Amino acid sequence: MSVQVRPIAESDWPEFIRVQREAFNSTDTEERDHWRELFEVDRSLGAYDGDLLVGGTVVAGLTMTVPGGPMPVAGVTAVGVLPSHRRKGVLTALMTRQLGDLREKGESVAALYASEAAIYGRFGYGRAADSVFFRIPSAHSAFRRDAPSDPSLRVRLADPAAARADLEKVFEAVRTTRPGLYARSDARWRLSVVGDEEAQRRGNGPLRCVIVEDDHGPRGYALFRVKDGWTEHSVPDGEVLLRELFATDPAAYALTWRSVLDRDLCARLRVWARPVDDPIVHLLAEPRQLNAGWLDDLWIRLVDVDRALASRAYASPVDLVIEVEDRVCPWNAGRFRLVASAGPGTVKASCARTGDPADVTLPVDALGAAYLGGRPLTALGAAGLITEHSEGALRALSTAMSWEPRPWGGLIF
Numbered sequence: 001m002s003v004q005v006r007p008i009a010e011s012d013w014p015e016f017i018r019v020q021r022e023a024f025n026s027t028d029t030e031e032r033d034h035w036r037e038l039f040e041v042d043r044s045l046g047a048y049d050g051d052l053l054v055g056g057t058v059v060a061g062l063t064m065t066v067p068g069g070p071m072p073v074a075g076v077t078a079v080g081v082l083p084s085h086r087r088k089g090v091l092t093a094l095m096t097r098q099l100g101d102l103r104e105k106g107e108s109v110a111a112l113y114a115s116e117a118a119i120y121g122r123f124g125y126g127r128a129a130d131s132v133f134f135r136i137p138s139a140h141s142a143f144r145r146d147a148p149s150d151p152s153l154r155v156r157l158a159d160p161a162a163a164r165a166d167l168e169k170v171f172e173a174v175r176t177t178r179p180g181l182y183a184r185s186d187a188r189w190r191l192s193v194v195g196d197e198e199a200q201r202r203g204n205g206p207l208r209c210v211i212v213e214d215d216h217g218p219r220g221y222a223l224f225r226v227k228d229g230w231t232e233h234s235v236p237d238g239e240v241l242l243r244e245l246f247a248t249d250p251a252a253y254a255l256t257w258r259s260v261l262d263r264d265l266c267a268r269l270r271v272w273a274r275p276v277d278d279p280i281v282h283l284l285a286e287p288r289q290l291n292a293g294w295l296d297d298l299w300i301r302l303v304d305v306d307r308a309l310a311s312r313a314y315a316s317p318v319d320l321v322i323e324v325e326d327r328v329c330p331w332n333a334g335r336f337r338l339v340a341s342a343g344p345g346t347v348k349a350s351c352a353r354t355g356d357p358a359d360v361t362l363p364v365d366a367l368g369a370a371y372l373g374g375r376p377l378t379a380l381g382a383a384g385l386i387t388e389h390s391e392g393a394l395r396a397l398s399t400a401m402s403w404e405p406r407p408w409g410g411l412i413f
Ligand SMILES: CC(=O)SCCNC(=O)CCNC(=O)[C@H](O)C(C)(C)COP(=O)(O)OP(=O)(O)OC[C@H]1O[C@@H](n2cnc3c(N)ncnc32)[C@H](O)[C@@H]1OP(=O)(O)O
Pocket: 023, 024, 076, 077, 078, 079, 080, 081, 082, 085, 086, 087, 088, 089, 090, 091, 092, 093, 112, 113, 114, 115, 116, 118, 119, 122
C-alpha cells in the first residue's frame, strides 16, 4: 500500500470527521464540526490511499505550564486510521511527517493524551504525567478533624455556562502553579469545559456546578454530573461523577470537595483523573476509602532536545553531558552539555552540542517522561533504560529535572 501524507484540504474536513468516527467507534450523533474551533485545521495531516482519506491527525497550539513557567507546546490529537488500513504503517507515516513539520515550525515540545499506552513510546513520547482515579463511598468520606475551614466561605449552585467567568478566575489563579495545566481558549471553555456534549452525558444527567466563594469572589468550583440510581430495596444509590475541581486555597478546596461528597441520595463519588499529589488523599480520615487507581496522563515528546531542555527551570544546579538516542528524529541524536542553576520561576539553563564524553546515555522518550518534573530518571535507570557513565550523574540529573507539584494536564485536548 502506498500512502501519501499531506495537509487535509478544507473540502476534506467532513471526510476527516468520518474517519475519526470510524476510528474511534463513535456512537454519538452530535456534529464534530466544532473541532475546527479547537484545533488548527491548517496544521492537520491526512494519509491518503489514492484519493481516499484513510487516516489523520491535528495539532492544537497550547500554552502549557512547565517547570519555571508557561511555554508553547504542540498538542497532538485526533490521531486515527481507518480499520481497513491498520498495521500497515499509516500512523508511522503520519507521526514521522508531523514531527518534521513541528520542528520546521520551531516547536520544541509536543504533548498528547494516548488512547492506549503502548502506542507512542516508539515515536519518542515519554509518559510524563500520571493521574489517579477515585471511587469514594459517601458514607466513608469524612475528613480528618483538623481539615481547614473558613467561615467566610459559602457554596452557590450555578449554571456552568453562565458561571464561566467565575470558573475562569479560579482556574487562571492555579494554571501556572502546576506543570501540565494549559491555558484554555474561549472555544476550549465553551466546547470542552462548560459545554454539555451528548457523548459525555451518556445518560448521566446535565453538567452541574458548585462555586465556593466569599464576599470578594470565587475561590473554588466543581463541575460534575449526578447519575440517579436506587437499589432494589429503594436505598439511594446515585453517583456523583466529578469532572473537574479547582480551588485557590486549602479551605476553599476542602469545602468544594465537601459540596460534592455530601450530595444527598448519592452512595459514592467517582472521578477519573486527579493529580497524583491531590490533597484529598491527605484530607480523608480513611484514605483507603479513596479506592484509588493509577493511569498515564500526559505524554511528552522533545521535538528539539536542546531548545526544550533550555526552556524549563531545574530544581537543583546541574552541569552534565547527556547522550541522546533518537531514531525517529535523528537531529536530536548525540551529546549535549546541560548546564542549569536552580531557581523556581527563572529559567537559567543552557543545552548545547558538545564533543565531551557523556555522563549519561538515555533514549529521547526518557527525557520526555522527565520533562514536566514528575518522572524520576533514577526509576527509569533502575528499570535498565538509562546508562550512567559517571557515578552520581543519573541521580544529579534526576533530582534537577524533578519538580513540585507533580504534573497533570487536567483536561484531555
Ligand atoms: C493522541 C491521540 O489521538 S490517541 C488516539 C489514537 N487513535 C485510536 O486509538 C483510534 C483507533 N486506532 C487507530 O486508529 C489505529 O489503530 C492507530 C492510530 C492506533 C494505529 O495506526 P496504524 O496505522 O495501525 O499504526 P502503524 O501501522 O503505523 O503501527 C506502527 C507500530 O505501532 C504498533 N501499534 C499500532 N497501534 C497499536 C496499538 N493500539 N497498540 C499497540 N501497538 C500498536 C504497530 O503494531 C506497529 O508496530 P511495529 O512498529 O513494531 O511494527
